[in-house]
Amino acid sequence: MANLNEPKIIKGNIATDERGSVSFVNNFNFKGVKRFYIVENSSKDIIRGFHGHKDEEKYVFVLSGKALICAVEMDDPINPSKDKKVFQFVLSAKEPAILHIPGGYANGVRAMEENTKVIFFSIFSMEETKNDDYRFPYDYWGKEVWNI
Numbered sequence: 001m002a003n004l005n006e007p008k009i010i011k012g013n014i015a016t017d018e019r020g021s022v023s024f025v026n027n028f029n030f031k032g033v034k035r036f037y038i039v040e041n042s043s044k045d046i047i048r049g050f051h052g053h054k055d056e057e058k059y060v061f062v063l064s065g066k067a068l069i070c071a072v073e074m075d076d077p078i079n080p081s082k083d084k085k086v087f088q089f090v091l092s093a094k095e096p097a098i099l100h101i102p103g104g105y106a107n108g109v110r111a112m113e114e115n116t117k118v119i120f121f122s123i124f125s126m127e128e129t130k131n132d133d134y135r136f137p138y139d140y141w142g143k144e145v146w147n148i
Contacts, residue, residue: 033123049138058122059100059122060091066116068146069099072145
């Protein structure tokens with residue numbers, strides 16, 4: 001059984017008819033979201049990560065393409081343990097879903113297809129996040145976590 005404080009997927013769907021399609025995640029609530037940003041890596045070889053927060057929560061949605069999102073608990077934001085489980089999530093615009101990353105986790109993203117765009121929603125403003133920002137090399141928890 002998953003821990004309530006672990007990253008989790010909120011599933012969505014796509015409705016299609018002769019007019020086209022509508023992608024949605026109806027079980028997602030924007031309550032608490034203060035800002036968003038879109039990440040588009042210049043190539044599939046680029047890995048953005050790891051970027052962590054003790055308190056800030058993030059929600060991740062793939063607008064186009066497909067991405068691997070990794071998240072790992074930071075037991076110590078300055079010198080986190082390297083033996084924590086790294087959660088791997090593959091998100092695709094073809095299968096709408098939102099990934100919730102709770103506070104206390106570091107995360108990163110790697111595009112799995114060209115032209116992948118990933119939107120991040122944050123519960124912290126830019127001013128609030130300045131004091132809750134921890135960065136680690138993409139391979140801090142091992143290079144193999146980026147392979148699926």
